[in-house]
Amino acid sequence: MNQFEDDLQNEIERGNASYSGKDAEAYKLLFQALEKPPHTNVSPNFADKVIQKALAKEQKKESPREFVWLIAGSFALVVFMLIAFAYSSVAVNFSVLKPLWDYKGLILLGAIMMVVFGRIERQILQRQIQRDPMANA
Amino acid sequence: MIEERALVSRVISGDMYAFRQLIKQHERLVAHMVARVVKVAEEREELCQDVFLKVHEKLKDFAFQSKLSTWIATIAYRQAINHLRKQKMEFVDIPAEETAIQAFVDRATPENVVEEADMDEYVRKLVDQLPVQYRTVLTLYHVEGMTYPEICEVMNMPEGTIKNYLFRARNLLKEKVKKHLGTEELL
Numbered sequence: 001m002n003q004f005e006d007d008l009q010n011e012i013e014r015g016n017a018s019y020s021g022k023d024a025e026a027y028k029l030l031f032q033a034l035e036k037p038p039h040t041n042v043s044p045n046f047a048d049k050v051i052q053k054a055l056a057k058e059q060k061k062e063s064p065r066e067f068v069w070l071i072a073g074s075f076a077l078v079v080f081m082l083i084a085f086a087y088s089s090v091a092v093n094f095s096v097l098k099p100l101w102d103y104k105g106l107i108l109l110g111a112i113m114m115v116v117f118g119r120i121e122r123q124i125l126q127r128q129i130q131r132d133p134m135a136n137a
Numbered sequence: 138m139i140e141e142r143a144l145v146s147r148v149i150s151g152d153m154y155a156f157r158q159l160i161k162q163h164e165r166l167v168a169h170m171v172a173r174v175v176k177v178a179e180e181r182e183e184l185c186q187d188v189f190l191k192v193h194e195k196l197k198d199f200a201f202q203s204k205l206s207t208w209i210a211t212i213a214y215r216q217a218i219n220h221l222r223k224q225k226m227e228f229v230d231i232p233a234e235e236t237a238i239q240a241f242v243d244r245a246t247p248e249n250v251v252e253e254a255d256m257d258e259y260v261r262k263l264v265d266q267l268p269v270q271y272r273t274v275l276t277l278y279h280v281e282g283m284t285y286p287e288i289c290e291v292m293n294m295p296e297g298t299i300k301n302y303l304f305r306a307r308n309l310l311k312e313k314v315k316k317h318l319g320t321e322e323l324l
Binding site for chain 2: 033039043049053
């Protein structure tokens, strides 16, 4: 870095009028010109377009495709089971589930723990993303 | 800063009116950043949209360790650079040797630049010929009025490098302007 040039740039930038000569004149004109922004503008409805895309993205995230398939699949299973029971001589007997009722506490605890661990895992992942939020930028 | 925090909080909670305000406040900054990096005009607006979509997505992770405008400028710069990389644009730096500087000054300026009587327009076209890092530093410093630490954060470079780029870019442009002024005097 040429120290004289560096000093000249700094002094012209500060508006020091005592500097003259071709270099100083060129820097003055240059700095005035550099403050002008590039020729570019976004369209008048730019914000609307961005918001539309953002909303569309959110809706896509929220549409639980897998959940819909799960519900549809479960419904189809129940329907086919009922059809099968109706057209066969199978007698439905729920007494086989009775022993499970003795362990209702354990089953409930298991379900609660599954939900709790699922949430803890999601929070840990979010914290990892927060540590380096720009990793995927 | 308090207003910034309130605005960010509203955007995160899903307030699209607040997001519109945020876009309006920063669209010029993003447009200038993208325009300096990406030369094809048709690609710029879509890239600007992508920047704000990324801002919307990552805003919940913004921890106010810098100004919001600096953080958004960082996203804009990285998106623009990634766009160039996808198009396999090369990043060229001008060597520091005096001969290379002289070559830039002596290089025949394209007709559409030489004919430019308006100094502002002449300088604008010269800046477009500089490497992307030089153009970015000039825009952030002179147009957006950012400080050295803010520019360092946006471009992820040390302060010494930023100061060097700024000095070299201005020096090179000054030589061209001096030559242009000399040409005008002769005419």
